Structure formats: C-alpha cells, structure tokens
Amino acid sequence: MLYDVIIIGAGPGGLACACITAAHGLKTLVLERKDTLGKKVCAGGITWNGLLKKVPVDISERHFCKQHIFTRFQTTCVDSPTPIIATVNREKLGREMAEKALQAGAEIRLGCQVTAIDQNRIECINKKSGSHDQYSCTSLVGADGSSSLVRRSLGLPVAATGIGITYQIPGDYPEMEWHFNSSLFGSGYAWVFPHRDSASIGAYVDARTMKASKLKANLLHWGKKQGYPLEQHKASAEFINFDFRGWRFANTFLVGDAAGLASGLTGEGIYPAIISGETIGQFIANPGSSTAALLNLIKNHKMHANMVSLAGKNTILATLIAEITVFGLKKKLLDFSAVEMAR
Numbered sequence: 602m603l604y605d606v607i608i609i610g611a612g613p614g615g616l617a618c619a620c621i622t623a624a625h626g627l628k629t630l631v632l633e634r635k636d637t638l639g640k641k642v643c644a645g646g647i648t649w650n651g652l653l654k655k656v657p658v659d660i661s662e663r664h665f666c667k668q669h670i671f672t673r674f675q676t677t678c679v680d681s682p683t684p685i686i687a688t689v690n691r692e693k694l695g696r697e698m699a700e701k702a703l704q705a706g707a708e709i710r711l712g713c714q715v716t717a718i719d720q721n722r723i724e725c726i727n728k729k730s731g732s733h734d735q736y737s738c739t740s741l742v743g744a745d746g747s748s749s750l751v752r753r754s755l756g757l758p759v760a761a762t763g764i765g766i767t768y769q770i771p772g773d774y775p776e777m778e779w780h781f782n783s784s785l786f787g788s789g790y791a792w793v794f795p796h797r798d799s800a801s802i803g804a805y806v807d808a809r810t811m812k813a814s815k816l817k818a819n820l821l822h823w824g825k826k827q828g829y830p831l832e833q834h835k836a837s838a839e840f841i842n843f844d845f846r847g848w849r850f851a852n853t854f855l856v857g858d859a860a861g862l863a864s865g866l867t868g869e870g871i872y873p874a875i876i877s878g879e880t881i882g883q884f885i886a887n888p889g890s891s892t893a894a895l896l897n898l899i900k901n902h903k904m905h906a907n908m909v910s911l912a913g914k915n916t917i918l919a920t921l922i923a924e925i926t927v928f929g930l931k932k933k934l935l936d937f938s939a940v941e942m943a944r
C-alpha cells in the first residue's frame with residue numbers, strides 16, 4: 602500500500618508529526634509496535650514553558666512552583682510565582698496526541714513492529730495476526746526512539762547516550778527534588794518527580810561515564826539514605842540517545858530520540874520530540890516552511906551536549922559545575938529556564 606508519509610513510532614515525536622502531515626491532507630500512516638499508546642519508561646516531567654507551548658494543560662497531573670535542589674555542599678529552593686515543571690501521565694499524553702492525529706486523518710496501527718526498511722519500502726509484522734505486511738511511502742519518518750531502526754538503516758551510529766532509571770513509588774510525595782552528587786551520579790542527577798498518587802524516583806547519567814548496573818547500585822544506596830523504599834519496587838531503565846547527526850536524509854527524516862535530540866545534560870526529551878515532530882511534519886507538507894523552532898532546539902541541544910561532555914571529564918569538574926550552577930540559581934544570577942530545552 603502506498604502512503605505519502607509513513608511514521609514509525611507513536612511516541613510524542615511521531616504523533617506530533619502525524620497530526621501535522623495528516624492535517625495538510627497527506628495520506629499518513631503511523632506504525633507502532635506496542636499494543637497500547639504512550640507506555641514509556643519516563644519520569645513524566647515537562648517544563649511549564651514546554652507544556653504551555655505544546656501540551657494541553659489539563660494533561661498535567663501536578664505542577665510545581667518550587668524546585669528543591671541538593672548538591673554535596675548546598676541546598677536551595679528555587680521559587681517562582683508561576684509553575685516551573687509539571688508531571689504528565691505518558692499514557693494519557695499518548696492517547697490525547699493520538700486522538701488529535703486521528704481527527705486530523707492519520708491512520709495509526711498498533712501492534713505493528715517494523716522489521717525491515719529498504720529505501721522507502723517498509724516491512725512489518727502484525728503481532729496479533731502474525732501477518733507480514735509491506736508498505737511504501739514518499740516520505741519516511743523515523744520516530745522510533747533511542748534504538749531507532751530507521752536511524753540504523755541510514756547507517757548512523759549512536760555514540761552518545763544517557764541512561765535513565767526510574768522507580769514508580771506509590772504514595773503522596775509533596776515536593777519536586779533534584780539531587781546532584783557527582784560521586785554517585787557523575788554529571789547527572791537523581792530526582793523525585795511527584796505524580797498524582799505516586800512518584801518517579803530515579804537517576805540519569807551520561808552512559809559514556811557510568812554503567813547502568815553501577816548507576817542502579819548508586820541509586821539504591823542513595824535511596825536507602827533518603828528513606829525511599831526503592832528496593833521494594835521494580836526498576837525500569839532505558840537509554841536516551843543524544844547523538845544528533847541531522848534530521849533530513851533525502852526523503853527520510855529523524856524525529857525526537859531517533860534523531861538524538863533529547864538533552865544530554867538532563868535527559869529531557871518529550872518537548873524536543875514534539876517540536877522536531879511538528880517542524881518536520883510542516884517541512885514534509887511544505888518544504889518552504891520555517892524550521893526556526895527546530896534550529897533553536899538544535900542550538901540548545903548542542904549547548905547541553907557540550908556541558909555534559911565537559912562535566913563528564915572528571916568528578917571534580919562535575920562537582921564544580923553543579924555547585925556553580927546551583928549557587929547561581931540560589932543568588933538568582935541564573936534562571937531555571939537556562940537549562941530547559943524550551944527556552
């Protein structure tokens with residue numbers, strides 16, 4: 602079957618792209634290997650700026666005007682009259698974004714794993730029926746996350762990834778917290794992101810500097826000291842690709858984590874996925890359209906990648922960068938938005 606646009610992956614990047622291409626009248630198909638929408642290992646944090654720009658506010662579960670930040674030598678609370686970060690339920694976000702894409706006229710096929718790509722011909726297996734289906738398209742969009750098959754089919758390596766581990770702990774957690782401790786988390790950090798009746802408690806690190814097993818051991822050690830019952834729950838972990846090498850390769854496009862557009866510094870990837878998905882959707886529909894939002898994102902991404910490479914050189918540098926940044930936040934020399942991808 603021939604489509605104008607085939608998008609592989611129904612994460613926020615793929616669905617944002619589908620919504621735009623379908624709204625422009627392009628025959629659009631989204632292929633998603635999972636049976637349900639939105640399921641993803643994620644802390645569900647989204648900056649208020651990003652949320653206001655791109656996500657319906659009623660999707661947020663909780664929002665926080667205060668950010669509690671801890672380093673080895675300081676503690677501070679950044680307080681703002683407006684929320685700084687909100688948490689969203691990824692499944693709800695997925696369902697809402699899919700609804701919009703369907704209303705715009707896109708087709709979404711769940712349970713369809715793409716197994717082979719030959720130029721713009723795609724083979725997939727329908728996991729329910731076991732059938733092998735073939736499709737072809739004019740434009741192919743890889744929105745298939747950090748281990749993207751589309752990216753591999755282009756021969757692009759992934760040399761820079763972060764690793765995120767999260768535990769979803771039931772209970773009422775009142776505050777949003779960030780913990781920088783370079784001996785445990787290198788240039789990364791541990792977080793407490795409260796949701797409606799649970800919290801994501803986890804850690805992120807540049808995978809070039811620490812193995813997942815070591816990060817997990819350090820997170821459990823830290824959690825025990827903080828009094829969080831992490832060991833009683835199941836950990837979920839995934840890599841986060843931040844090795845950006847371009848978004849357009851002839852008629853094949855890469856979006857979100859597949860493009861390596863998540864932040865290497867913080868692991869923030871929902872907003873970059875939506876922005877890149879939308880911009881690329883616009884570009885496919887109208888190659889003369891502005892790509893300014895994507896170019897701005899790429900600029901912020903580069904700054905984050907440089908900072909994480911610098912901080913990853915050694916523990917002393919990572920400590921110094923964290924302490925200076927938090928001191929700047931404490932003295933209001935820096936604004937929290939300085940480290941947001943949505944700025």
Ligand SMILES: Cc1cc2nc3c(=O)[nH]c(=O)nc-3n(C[C@H](O)[C@H](O)[C@H](O)COP(=O)(O)OP(=O)(O)OC[C@H]3O[C@@H](n4cnc5c(N)ncnc54)[C@H](O)[C@@H]3O)c2cc1C
Binds near residue numbers: 612837870871
């Ligand atoms: C522990 C952890 C915590 C995180 N916390 C945050 C956070 O608080 N805030 C934030 O902004 N970001 C966070 N992120 C990052 C964020 O989850 C991702 O950057 C974001 O989901 C990227 O969106 P995407 O659409 O590019 O890819 P994804 O959301 O990964 O979607 C890709 C989709 O493609 C599908 N797919 C893959 N291969 C195939 C195939 N062969 N055939 C068909 N379908 C396929 C997958 O099933 C998936 O649904 C976190 C990540 C981790 C690991």
